[in-house]
Amino acid sequence: MKPAPFDYHRPDSVAEAAQMLTEFGDDGKLLGGGQSLVPMLAMRLAFFDNLIDISRLQEMKGIEVRDDEVRIGGGTTHAAVGADERVRSAVPLLTRATPLIGHFQIRSRGTIGGSIAHADPAAEYPAVALALDATMETVSTSGGRAIAAGEFFAGVWETAMEPDEILVGVRFPIWSGRCGFGVEEFARRHGDFAIAGAVAAIELDDDDRVRRSGIGLLGLSATPRRASAAEAAIAGRPIGDITAEEIGDLAMSGLDDIPADLQGSAHYRRRVGAAMVAQAWRSAVKEAFDA
Known part of the structure; x- marks a missing residue:
C-alpha cells in the first residue's frame, strides 16, 4: 500500500518545526528517522495532512x-x-x-x-x-x-x-564506582522485536552491598516498565545473598498486563522475562565485581 496524500515540510530550525507543529495541530506529525512512522503510514494505520521533516536539523x-x-x-x-x-x-x-x-x-x-x-x-x-x-x-x-x-x-x-x-x-x-551492566533479550529472529528482555545496572558499596540498581523490562507490559519493586527489595542487601533467579521472580511480580499474542502467551512471556532479567543481572554483578 501507499500512504494517504500529505504535504511535506522541511523546517530550517527546531523553532520553526515547533511553530509548524503548533500551527497544524492534530493534522501535523514530526518525521525523524521514519523507521516506525513510515511503515504505519504505508499501511494506512496512521495518516496526517502534514509531515514535518526534522531529520536534517x-x-x-x-x-x-x-x-x-x-x-x-x-x-x-x-x-x-x-x-x-x-x-x-x-x-x-x-x-x-x-x-x-x-x-x-x-x-x-x-x-x-x-x-x-x-x-x-x-x-x-x-x-x-x-x-x-x-x-x-x-x-x-x-x-x-x-x-x-x-x-x-x-x-x-x-x-x-x-x-x-x-x-x-x-x-x-553517568554511573560511577563499582558498577556493572547487562542486557539480554529473546527474539525469534535477529532484528525482531523482543518477546521479552531486560537491561540491568548495579552499583556495589565497599561492603558488597547493593547501593543502587536499575532494571528495565522489554515486551512485558503495555508500556516500557521498570522493575521498581525488585530494586526496592534488594536495596542495601549483601550481593552474595541475592540469587539471579530471585531477581527474575521479583521483577515479574506486580506485572498484571503482560501481553499475549502470536509470539507467545502471557505465561510464556513471564517465564522468558524472568530468565532474561536473571541473565542480565548475572552479567551486571560480574562486571561490578571486576570493576
Missing part, C-alpha cells in the same frame, strides 16, 4: 559528555550512539543495547529521540532510559521542559509529551 544531533551526565540530541541515529566511544565509556548500557535494535539499515536511519518518543514497550532505548533515570528534554512554542523517564511513558505508544512538543534531547546520568 543539526541542532537535533550530537553527543555531549558533561560532569555527571551524557546528553544525546534527539536526532542522533542509533548507529552514531552505538559507535561513540564516549557513550561506550560513560553509558555502557546504551552501547550494548544498540546492536539489538533491528538491523543496521534501521540503526543507520532511526534516532534515539524517535525510539523514545514512540514509546514501544518492546524497544531497547526506553528500557535503558528507565533503568538509568534518564531525563527527556522537550521544546515547544511555549518553551522547554525536562521530563523524568519515570514520568514519561504513559500508555501504549503514549508519552507525557504534549502534542506540540518536540523531544530534542535525552540526558543519561
